[in-house]
Amino acid sequence: MQESASLWVGLGRVIKQAVLAATGAPWVAELVHTLAGVVGILSIILLSALVLVYLERKVCAWMQMRLGPNRLGPFGMFQTIADIIKLMTKEDIQPAQVSPVMWGLAPILLFMAAMTTYAVIPFDAGVIFADLNIGIFFFVAVGSQATLPMLMAGWSSNNKYAMLGGMRTVAQMISYEIPLVFSLLGVVMITGSMKMSDIVKAQEGLWFIVTQPIAFLVYLIASVAETNRTPFDLVEAESELVAGPFTEYSGMRWAYFFLAEYAFMVGASCIAATLFLGGWNGPFLPGWIWFFIKVAAMIFLFMWFRWTFPRIRVDQLMSFGWKVLLPLSIVNVVVTGIGLWLFFPLV
Amino acid sequence: MAQLKLEHNGVTACGTELYLLNMGPQHPSTHGVLRVLLELDGETVVQATPVMGYLHRGLEKLAEARTYPQFIPYTDRLDYVSSMCNNLAYCQTVEKLIGAEVPERAEYIRVIMAELNRIASHMLFIGATALDLGGMSGMMYTFRDREYILDLFNLASGSRLTYSYVRIGGVMNDISPEFIELLRKFLADLPGMLTEYDNLINGNEIFQARLKGVSIVPVGRLISQGVTGPVLRASGIDYDLRVKKPYGIYNRFQFAVPTGSVGDNWERYLMRVLEISESAKIIAQALENLPEGPVMAKIAKVIKPPVGEVYHANETPRGELGFHIVSDGSTKPYRLHIRRPTFYNLGCVNALCQGVKIADVAAVLAVLDPCMGEADA
Amino acid sequence: MFGIGLIKGLSVTLRRCFSKPNTVEYPEQRLPVGPMFRGGTLDLNQEKCIACSLCALACPNNAIELATEKTESGKKALTLYRHHMPVCLFCNYCVEACPTQAIHWTQDYEMSSLTYDEQIIDCMAAKGGAR
Numbered sequence: 001m002q003e004s005a006s007l008w009v010g011l012g013r014v015i016k017q018a019v020l021a022a023t024g025a026p027w028v029a030e031l032v033h034t035l036a037g038v039v040g041i042l043s044i045i046l047l048s049a050l051v052l053v054y055l056e057r058k059v060c061a062w063m064q065m066r067l068g069p070n071r072l073g074p075f076g077m078f079q080t081i082a083d084i085i086k087l088m089t090k091e092d093i094q095p096a097q098v099s100p101v102m103w104g105l106a107p108i109l110l111f112m113a114a115m116t117t118y119a120v121i122p123f124d125a126g127v128i129f130a131d132l133n134i135g136i137f138f139f140v141a142v143g144s145q146a147t148l149p150m151l152m153a154g155w156s157s158n159n160k161y162a163m164l165g166g167m168r169t170v171a172q173m174i175s176y177e178i179p180l181v182f183s184l185l186g187v188v189m190i191t192g193s194m195k196m197s198d199i200v201k202a203q204e205g206l207w208f209i210v211t212q213p214i215a216f217l218v219y220l221i222a223s224v225a226e227t228n229r230t231p232f233d234l235v236e237a238e239s240e241l242v243a244g245p246f247t248e249y250s251g252m253r254w255a256y257f258f259l260a261e262y263a264f265m266v267g268a269s270c271i272a273a274t275l276f277l278g279g280w281n282g283p284f285l286p287g288w289i290w291f292f293i294k295v296a297a298m299i300f301l302f303m304w305f306r307w308t309f310p311r312i313r314v315d316q317l318m319s320f321g322w323k324v325l326l327p328l329s330i331v332n333v334v335v336t337g338i339g340l341w342l343f344f345p346l347v
Numbered sequence: 348m349a350q351l352k353l354e355h356n357g358v359t360a361c362g363t364e365l366y367l368l369n370m371g372p373q374h375p376s377t378h379g380v381l382r383v384l385l386e387l388d389g390e391t392v393v394q395a396t397p398v399m400g401y402l403h404r405g406l407e408k409l410a411e412a413r414t415y416p417q418f419i420p421y422t423d424r425l426d427y428v429s430s431m432c433n434n435l436a437y438c439q440t441v442e443k444l445i446g447a448e449v450p451e452r453a454e455y456i457r458v459i460m461a462e463l464n465r466i467a468s469h470m471l472f473i474g475a476t477a478l479d480l481g482g483m484s485g486m487m488y489t490f491r492d493r494e495y496i497l498d499l500f501n502l503a504s505g506s507r508l509t510y511s512y513v514r515i516g517g518v519m520n521d522i523s524p525e526f527i528e529l530l531r532k533f534l535a536d537l538p539g540m541l542t543e544y545d546n547l548i549n550g551n552e553i554f555q556a557r558l559k560g561v562s563i564v565p566v567g568r569l570i571s572q573g574v575t576g577p578v579l580r581a582s583g584i585d586y587d588l589r590v591k592k593p594y595g596i597y598n599r600f601q602f603a604v605p606t607g608s609v610g611d612n613w614e615r616y617l618m619r620v621l622e623i624s625e626s627a628k629i630i631a632q633a634l635e636n637l638p639e640g641p642v643m644a645k646i647a648k649v650i651k652p653p654v655g656e657v658y659h660a661n662e663t664p665r666g667e668l669g670f671h672i673v674s675d676g677s678t679k680p681y682r683l684h685i686r687r688p689t690f691y692n693l694g695c696v697n698a699l700c701q702g703v704k705i706a707d708v709a710a711v712l713a714v715l716d717p718c719m720g721e722a723d724a
Numbered sequence: 725m726f727g728i729g730l731i732k733g734l735s736v737t738l739r740r741c742f743s744k745p746n747t748v749e750y751p752e753q754r755l756p757v758g759p760m761f762r763g764g765t766l767d768l769n770q771e772k773c774i775a776c777s778l779c780a781l782a783c784p785n786n787a788i789e790l791a792t793e794k795t796e797s798g799k800k801a802l803t804l805y806r807h808h809m810p811v812c813l814f815c816n817y818c819v820e821a822c823p824t825q826a827i828h829w830t831q832d833y834e835m836s837s838l839t840y841d842e843q844i845i846d847c848m849a850a851k852g853g854a855r
Contacts (some may be wrong), residue, residue, distance in 0.1 A: 063737040064487035067747040160368055163707070164390070164508045230481055231553055234706065308547070308737045309730065310554050311481025314390060417784035420815035484737055491746055505760030505829075511815045519816070520760075548738045550729040 090251035107256035114263035154245035165244025182329035201278030269298035379719030424511035436661035517643035576666025582610030764832030772826035781820035
């Protein structure tokens, strides 16, 4: 396995050697190296959330013939900072009748789930926090844990609207997990391994979106449903349930949910970029810039969908997930299997 | 949806229950201050009770202390989205009472203004329905295009929402050539705007799936409730006052009345979209035949109608708006009653919401196109 | 199944995304209000006013409070003229009723204030009569 030439790997090496020279203990150097990775991931999440809050409003405004935030800072860039200050200084209201432990834990657990999924995303050759053998499986498993905190939030809020939202969330997320997993199976079958770096390496010649278009479509729809974005945002349907399971949260607690939603959206875009759009492969520019471009394209797609489509109803959502997406993804797996058997017979 | 109840030794061990959800007066999608009490079984509505009256301002009582011309600005504020039509209905009622003749040019201008207002009201309806169903961009496009109409009204009457333009015996003032120029430009741009709404809103499969086949109610129920307007026409009854009981000079215009067949939410929505094109046809015909002349008849400064009562109704974008005036010979009406279409349309919310999901309640309220200023007066 | 309609909708928003926005950046830019705009308060030209009180009589909501007195020449003169903006309907009846066209609208729509009393405008104190 050759050493990657990426900028970030080089940076990590420099940090390790510096700490080794300073302390002389290899385990300290390893620890600092790992911590640098954690800091890197956290900064990616927080920076991307910062930028995305602003970008979402800008893209929304442009699609609606408006200007969006343009008062604070050049082009309104400091709008997110103002939003964060506002959220941090808001009164933290805890209604009297909530179950305090569950109510307080819900946003933290959701954000934890979102953060942990970033551990297996390959930003560049060798720039993965943990290149697990079960990379993509880890992502799906941890990502599906996000269902529980939503239900906790809805139930513990002691509020009918919140409970309705929580129930809808569980139904929605469970229904769309399965097509999501099946759509990723096709890619895993072609690659032969679940390791993220292997999947990206297998796309050096041809991106998987060309050989697995149906899987990409299913993945796109399922991930929009998983991240609770329009047209599947009936969890937080503003015109019906006011705010769904998040109704009783204010200030920083609500900001956690908000951050977690954006973190999940970026995570889903990263997986789409890795599995279908070739990861960090690309000519001329360094790998992580290509990755960034592909993720940005996917995020624009998510936002485009949000500001064009109306919302789907809960029973239509369930019937679409189970009766259309699931058979489609299973058919995709079967066709992929047949294709592999025909063109690459087992020796 | 059947309810579960498992009993053990006469005690309910496990079961489902109906619960009350209040879509209160302050709610993002109840089109104003309307309160709907929902009795729900899970996500399905078992009973929906509308509670109106949060915007009651006592207009009918106020009318007894105002002279006939002085009441016109109050009619503006009834259904504030279609002020011209309200003014027109009231003025025609008073003209019927005093037996006044309106000059030709004023009649044509009245028709142009009323139909323009119908287009504006329906555009607002399309935007509000798109917003209630989650497609927030749809609202921006229709409101932007409605601004053209409001600019036209600003040019003619000086106001953007509450015009008091139609007066007893004619209209407030004449329209300028600049107005006609802008109006022609707007009519030329209108098909492009409608195509955009088709592509973004009507043609969207998700939008159609939300509205098609939902809330089908037998026509007899609607008629017995007194529902009029596009809601009734969607169920197949071809009842449009401009055709059945023409008022003013509406019998001189050629236009079709869109009628549905199934009577679901989709058709209630579609009726209004189709009516926009029909109104544009009427305006084009009126512009062609616009005669010269005065715009105000010779009416006495102080209007003292003979003793008697009169009822006259118009077709507003929401339905049949009627004014019943009882006069006792003085300058102020003895009793003025307003037959408000939204009030009757909202009466069948319960019938429309039987067995639908909560999300559909928002859709039902949206396609009924209520305007609470009118429902409560 | 879903298909063409969704793609058409996406193309509409994409086209609008890259075209010029329709925003008028208030308060730096303001949209012009037409010549007939009924807004703000009443601009009273005291030379033209003959104190006939027709404007106060025409008002549906009694938004004009005026008092007159008889001068030595026997004509009437204004002593008090207040426009109660909170109850004004902006219906234009007063302007139309005036026989000498002494009152007009100031066409100012930025009329918010901190107290209720500031909304009752003393039209005689404000030097009107520009038109």
